[in-house]
Amino acid sequence: MKVLVPVKRVVDANVKVRVNADNTGVDTANLKMAINPFCEIAVEEAVRLKEAGVASEVVVVTVGPKVAQEQLRTAMALGADRGVHIETDEELVPLSIAKLLNAVQSKEEAQLIILGKQSIDGDNNQTGQMLAALGKMPQATFASEVKVEEGQLAITREIDGGLQSITLPLPAVVTADLRLNEPRYAKLPNIMKAKRKPLETFSIDDLGVNLKSHQKVLKVTPPAERKGGVMLASVAELVEKLKNEAKVI
Amino acid sequence: MAILVIAEHDNASLKLDTAKVVACAQAIGGDVDVLVAGHECSAVVEATTKLSGVRSVLVADAAVYANAFADNTSELIVGIASDYEHILAAATSHGKDMLPRVSALLDVAQLSEVVEVVSPDTFVRPIYAGSALATVQSLDDKKVMTVRSSAFDAVANDGAAVTVSIEKISDSLSQFVSQSLTESERPELGAASVVVSGGRGLGSSDNFAILEQLADKLGGALGASRAAVDAGFVPNDLQVGQTGKIVAPDLYIAVGISGAIQHLAGMKDSKVIVAINKDPEAPIFQIADYGLEADLFEAVPQLLELV
Numbered sequence: 424m425k426v427l428v429p430v431k432r433v434v435d436a437n438v439k440v441r442v443n444a445d446n447t448g449v450d451t452a453n454l455k456m457a458i459n460p461f462c463e464i465a466v467e468e469a470v471r472l473k474e475a476g477v478a479s480e481v482v483v484v485t486v487g488p489k490v491a492q493e494q495l496r497t498a499m500a501l502g503a504d505r506g507v508h509i510e511t512d513e514e515l516v517p518l519s520i521a522k523l524l525n526a527v528q529s530k531e532e533a534q535l536i537i538l539g540k541q542s543i544d545g546d547n548n549q550t551g552q553m554l555a556a557l558g559k560m561p562q563a564t565f566a567s568e569v570k571v572e573e574g575q576l577a578i579t580r581e582i583d584g585g586l587q588s589i590t591l592p593l594p595a596v597v598t599a600d601l602r603l604n605e606p607r608y609a610k611l612p613n614i615m616k617a618k619r620k621p622l623e624t625f626s627i628d629d630l631g632v633n634l635k636s637h638q639k640v641l642k643v644t645p646p647a648e649r650k651g652g653v654m655l656a657s658v659a660e661l662v663e664k665l666k667n668e669a670k671v672i
Numbered sequence: 673m674a675i676l677v678i679a680e681h682d683n684a685s686l687k688l689d690t691a692k693v694v695a696c697a698q699a700i701g702g703d704v705d706v707l708v709a710g711h712e713c714s715a716v717v718e719a720t721t722k723l724s725g726v727r728s729v730l731v732a733d734a735a736v737y738a739n740a741f742a743d744n745t746s747e748l749i750v751g752i753a754s755d756y757e758h759i760l761a762a763a764t765s766h767g768k769d770m771l772p773r774v775s776a777l778l779d780v781a782q783l784s785e786v787v788e789v790v791s792p793d794t795f796v797r798p799i800y801a802g803s804a805l806a807t808v809q810s811l812d813d814k815k816v817m818t819v820r821s822s823a824f825d826a827v828a829n830d831g832a833a834v835t836v837s838i839e840k841i842s843d844s845l846s847q848f849v850s851q852s853l854t855e856s857e858r859p860e861l862g863a864a865s866v867v868v869s870g871g872r873g874l875g876s877s878d879n880f881a882i883l884e885q886l887a888d889k890l891g892g893a894l895g896a897s898r899a900a901v902d903a904g905f906v907p908n909d910l911q912v913g914q915t916g917k918i919v920a921p922d923l924y925i926a927v928g929i930s931g932a933i934q935h936l937a938g939m940k941d942s943k944v945i946v947a948i949n950k951d952p953e954a955p956i957f958q959i960a961d962y963g964l965e966a967d968l969f970e971a972v973p974q975l976l977e978l979v
């Protein structure tokens with residue numbers, strides 16, 4: 424069974440981003456970049472399926488600028504077998520990314536596609552679901568457990584009220600939630616080995632996908648600053664403030 | 673043109689989120705219809721007809737919609753989409769699961785977690801865990817969006833909408849196996865006016881009992897940081913933050929929570945924030961209205977006595 428894992432290059436989760444001076448976006452120059460944490464969890468899950476003998480090959484794919492190949496190499500250091508890079512410097516909406524991934528899937532014909540439920544830059548939480556719709560596949564979003572049993576998927580999902588277990592036929596799309604697994608650290612020999620793993624690059628034109636323009640970002644602004652309040656000396660003072668000043672209890 | 677809102681419910685009751693999404697629809701302007709797709713959900717339909725300003729309630733009541741699976745529900749919505757210029761759902765686990773499929777089938781982009789309506793085609797949404805707000809204009813002929821309920825005030829219940837049955841039965845490819853939902857007498861996180869949240873500082877599942885008592889005394893809901901959920905102190909549905917629930921209650925009490933940006937993303941729009949933490953440098957104090965540098969195991973029991 425082949426597993427396809429789409430991944431994204433994002434600003435590292437520990438970095439605090441700031442809106443740029445002309446309010447057109449956030450300043451990402453010189454910031455530490457990383458593989459999106461949810462994508463990393465997806466890669467880990469695919470690699471575990473391979474280690475368990477369920478998956479035969481793990482292919483990672485990214486849509487992004489040339490430097491995004493770093494994240495493909497990271498994923499290969501974690502155990503993915505080969506990489507596919509769709510090179511573009513354009514900022515694409517999730518629908519366009521899903522169309523490109525769907526074109527890759529038509530060639531790869533993976534049985535399982537696992538990707539992160541959202542990327543921590545755009546916070547869109549759309550790509551997996553859109554890819555599933557375009558490929559007419561069933562989907563299991565926000566997965567905290569993935570099992571392949573008798574040719575079908577058994578998934579536990581994190582939903583608003585708790586947990587839900589479902590089964591679905593293959594091929595299918597699964598989006599990874601935080602508690603699906605804890606990704607391993609890449610070991611140095613694996614990082615070296617990853618440099619020699621196959622990596623193919625395509626342009627958007629190569630894939631024959633026509634993309635439309637869907638949205639215009641008019642401006643990006645910082646949120647209203649919340650002013651820090653006061654430090655109180657005692658619980659009694661806190662209760663007094665909540666009752667008489669804030670009037671919330 | 674009209675606006676379609678997808679109702680959020682569990683077949684038994686309508687969730688407050690729907691009344692908030694209807695408020696967002698009214699801010700856009702136009703006739704508002706609400707779709708209730710579910711099974712044996714007449715109480716939900718009844719409640720939906722009372723939402724203020726709703727024109728009609730479209731009802732797809734069939735066994736195939738009992739679990740609100742994304743694949744067949746999105747086909748149902750696409751089937752009626754030609755009558756609408758806007759399609760809105762709450763940014764709940766249902767909405768997030770299903771709506772992107774609707775967008776993709778309609779070949780339009782989706783806007784996620786809209787917090788403000790600027791004009792019928794321009795909306796504000798947070799990016800980077802709320803570190804920035806993007807004002808985005810949609811160039812698509814249909815606008816499909818999930819709405820962050822906490823950013824809108826629910827409409828009243830003085831409406832009298834008509835109901836219209838719609839027939840389209842398609843099966844989901846997914847099969848339901850089981851569900852374990854957290855049973856609680858407390859108000860739901862998203863609907864509570866008081867939220868008491870605990871973090872890693874609580875140290876154990878048992879220790880959460882003091883926060884439960886506090887939540888009960890204040891008539892509030894219980895919340896948690898990711899660290900507390902990951903450690904198994906509380907179930908996943910209590911997680912507040914970038915990748916959990918987004919809340920904006922009148923009062924948010926953060927206990928033993930450091931205040932990581934991903935946590936703040938889920939609660940920093942609360943009206944009044946209280947932080948109890950023994951570390952004076954904890955970032956949570958930078959956004960708290962009232963900070964108390966204290967050991968929570970001393971402060972919370974005192975608080976319990978005084979409120």
Ligand SMILES: Cc1cc2nc3c(=O)[nH]c(=O)nc-3n(C[C@H](O)[C@H](O)[C@H](O)COP(=O)(O)OP(=O)(O)OC[C@H]3O[C@@H](n4cnc5c(N)ncnc54)[C@H](O)[C@@H]3O)c2cc1C
Pocket residue numbers: 436460461543870871872873874896897898899900911912913914915916917927928929930931932933934935938948949950951954966967968969
């Ligand atoms: C992709 C991604 C998504 C994430 N999504 C979320 C999310 O949705 N929600 C979320 O919450 N986090 C999220 N996180 C995790 C986040 O970065 C933090 O790790 C997490 O919020 C920390 O939880 P905490 O504050 O409970 O723990 P800690 O940061 O460990 O803080 C514990 C606090 O308790 C205090 N404390 C300890 N003992 C006591 C005591 N006896 N009395 C008083 N105070 C005490 C300590 O001083 C400390 O400040 C995410 C992270 C990533 C990378």
